[in-house]
Amino acid sequence: GAGVSQSPRYKVAKRGQDVALRCDPISGHVSLFWYQQALGQGPEFLTYFQNEAQLDKSGLPSDRFFAERPEGSVSTLKIQRTQQEDSAVYLCASSLVQGDYGYTFGSGTRLTVV
Amino acid sequence: GQQVMQIPQYQHVQEGEDFTTYCNSSTTLSNIQWYKQRPGGHPVFLIQLVKSGEVKKQKRLTFQFGEAKKNSSLHITATQTTDVGTYFCAGPKAAGNKLTFGGGTRVLVKP
Numbered sequence: 001g002a003g004v005s006q007s008p009r010y011k012v013a014k015r016g017q018d019v020a021l022r023c024d025p026i027s028g029h030v031s032l033f034w035y036q037q038a039l040g041q042g043p044e045f046l047t048y049f050q051n052e053a054q055l056d057k058s059g060l061p062s063d064r065f066f067a068e069r070p071e072g073s074v075s076t077l078k079i080q081r082t083q084q085e086d087s088a089v090y091l092c093a094s095s096l097v098q099g100d101y102g103y104t105f106g107s108g109t110r111l112t113v114v
Numbered sequence: 115g116q117q118v119m120q121i122p123q124y125q126h127v128q129e130g131e132d133f134t135t136y137c138n139s140s141t142t143l144s145n146i147q148w149y150k151q152r153p154g155g156h157p158v159f160l161i162q163l164v165k166s167g168e169v170k171k172q173k174r175l176t177f178q179f180g181e182a183k184k185n186s187s188l189h190i191t192a193t194q195t196t197d198v199g200t201y202f203c204a205g206p207k208a209a210g211n212k213l214t215f216g217g218g219t220r221v222l223v224k225p
Contacts, residue, residue, distance in 0.1 A: 033212060042202050042215035043157065056212060091156060102147055102159030103213065 002026075004106035006092050012112045013082045021077045021109045023092030032075050033103065034067055035091040043091055049075060082113045116141045120203060120216035127193045128224050135219040137186040137203035144206055146179055146186040147213065152199040160201075188219075195223050 005024040013019050025032050031050055035043035036059075045059040051072040060067070064082075069075040079086055089110050093103035117140040127133050137146065145164045149157035161170055163179035163186065170177045174197075176189040186203055200220045204213040 035215075042204075042217045045212045045214065048212050059212075102162055103149075103157075104159065105156040107156050 004092055004094050004104050006090075006106035006109050008109060009107065010110050010112075012114060015083060015113055016081050017113075018078065018080045019082055019111065021079075021090050021092075021111070023075045023077070023094075023106060025073065025075070025092070025094030026104055027073075029094035029096055029104075031095045031097065032069060033093045033095075034075070034077050035093065036061075037089045037091055037108070039088075046077070046090075079111075082111075084113050087111055087113045116205075116214050118203060118205060118214050118216040120201075120219050122219060123217065125219055125221045126224065127190075127197075127221060129193055129195060131193055132189065132191045133193065133221075134187055134189045135201055135221075137188075137216055139184045139205055139214075142183050144183075146183075147204045148177060148186075148188055149202045149204065149215075150199050151202065151218070155199075157202060190221075193221075193223055195225060197221055198223050 007022045033048050034046040036046055037043045047067045048056040049069040052069050064080045066078045089108040091105050091108045093105045095101050095103050119138045121136050145162055147162045148160040150160055151157045161177050166183050167181045168179045174191045178187045200218040202215050202218045204215040206213055
């Protein structure tokens with residue numbers, strides 16, 4: 001596609017509910033990144049894929065967070081048993097190669113846990 | 115771990131004036147990137163600097179990478195209302211690594 005597509009755009013979850021956030025990167029982009037952005041803050045790294053391989057997941061806050069990219073294109077970020085502190089905008093970005101080029105970000109998913 | 119700091123956190127500018135925002139890394143960077151995020155939007159890539167002391171211009175925006183490759187600056191001349199937004203710098207810890215973003219400089223323009 002022309003850009004990075006994320007869905008849903010907004011998600012309201014009750015505390016304890018599981019959520020799944022989808023990212024469809026630019027076709028042919030090898031690298032895919034997930035970031036979490038709290039209100040008024042810069043994006044914080046969560047995890048990184050090169051094709052289908054998850055090369056870095058050091059930013060995932062807890063074992064409730066899980067990401068996958070099984071076929072090297074679409075990626076899903078799953079959060080289990082959501083908590084209020086998970087409320088944030090979740091940004092997906094892709095780049096052509098290993099991150100030495102600018103990222104193209106999607107519009108993000110705004111998650112609100114109530 | 116690697117830290118990227120930006121100052122100032124907020125910049126109130128009169129339309130038509132110039133200003134500079136600064137970015138400092140705790141570690142040497144292979145490159146520095148700048149992004150702009152409009153209110154309610156997502157970060158948009160502006161530019162990448164790679165060489166020590168490199169200077170690049172985009173219309174009224176001038177970007178500079180420090181000689182030690184640990185700091186960078188963004189200078190905007192003749193600020194316009196379209197410049198409103200948050201400017202982030204970001205750098206990888208090593209070539210090909212994930213980007214670490216600074217906290218951003220929020221620019222507000224007074225007409």
